[in-house]
Amino acid sequence: MSDLTQREDIPSPCYVLEEAKLLENLGLMKRVQEAAGVRIILALKGFSMWSAFDIIKPYLHGATASSVWEAKLASEMGKEVHAYSPAYKPDDIDQLNKLVNHLSFNSLSQWERYRHSMPDVSLGLRINPEHQEAETPLYDPAAPGSRLGVRANEIDDVDLTGIEGFHCHNLCECDSYATARTLQAIEKRFGKWLGQLKWLNLGGGHLMTRDGYDVDHLINTLRDFTSRYPHLDVILEPGSAVAWQTGPLIAEVVDVVKNEGDIAILDISATAHMPDVLEMPYRPDILHGGMPGDKKYNYRLGGNSCLAGDVIDTYSFDKPLAIGDRLQFQDMMHYTMVKTSFFNGVEHPSIGILRSNGEFELVRQFNYDDFKHRLS
DSSP: OOOOTTOTTSOSSEEEEEHHHHHHHHHHHHHHHHHHTOEEOEETTTOOOGGGHHHHTTTSSEEEESSHHHHHHHHTTTSEEEEEOSOOOHHHHHHHTTTOSEEEESSHHHHHHHTTSOTTSEEEEEBOOOOOOOSSGGGOTTSTTOSSSBOGGGSTTOOOTTOOEEEOOOOSSBOHHHHHHHHHHHHHHHHHHHTTOSEEEOOSOBOTTSTTOOHHHHHHHHHHHHHHOTTOEEEEOOSHHHHTTOOOEEEEEEEEEESSSEEEEESSOHHHHOTHHHHTTOOOOBTTOBSTTTSSEEEEEEOSSSOTTOEEEEEEESSOOOTTOEEEESSOTTTTGGGOOOGGGOOOOEEEEEOTTSOEEEEEOOOHHHHHTTOO
16 A cells, blocks of 8 residues: 655645556456456546546446536547436537437436437436445435436336337445346346347446455356346446545645644545545545544544534544644545535645656646636
């Protein structure tokens, strides 16, 4: 595990993508694609660092977008572009028509409205398998009352001529056994339509690059499924798995205050720079940091915004924290940079790439103009 806190060429705050770790993840995904006979594409909603497209491009088949702007960014990879959104406006369709190869509709009404507007695009329908696997309600597309996808009873008597694929997304950082159960649910509820389709998109949430993930079981599960439906082009679009454990967020201690214990104020903000810490919520790992009481010195870590709840958590350290000390928040590449904001005008972290040869490349620094032109 690389300790980047002492490197003078890396500014603070800064998101650092480690190229070698990204390549390791991509190599595993290449193995899955070749062994299982499926295709994997990058979900930009989880990782849209376009400066890394040249690294990703040789391994994955393209990218998937959740909006027109993401589709425009996906097109810059120069490979396949897939799209899904809960709803499209007419202008969205006009623009996407020129950008995408596959597009999935969330409802029958959207499909009926636009089905004749995209003659050169392979059209699909998002399905709701009514099978729950996600542990956090905020990230559960198959929860009761979900607005995402159509249920089988909604299409029982519908002529689906023109629909070439189904899109199913109900996982969130799940294992291969959740994928197997989801495929069983799809076959149970939607099996009678699979014979007339060209493709099945299994969405994201397949955390195949996590330690302990049973990759062989995933491969065997997918091969078993494709053996029964050899005509189907099976697609996976993980976001987290691509950038899982591929780089940290470097932050610096700006001040230490006391109120029922020591509180270290950092040059980052939980709400602005790692919002899932508050929304999910979850506790990010810190290199050399422990749980409260594990080490001698305990500190609550607070963000540098005016939000009272801009607090990450309490961590323990072997030595007292001092102004200027750096902390390394691990695994900050996926679903972190894509959610950042300029709230309070707190300095936005820079973005850099630690190349495989050990050299650091500063890709982007943000300034006042970026903050000013975010709004008007």
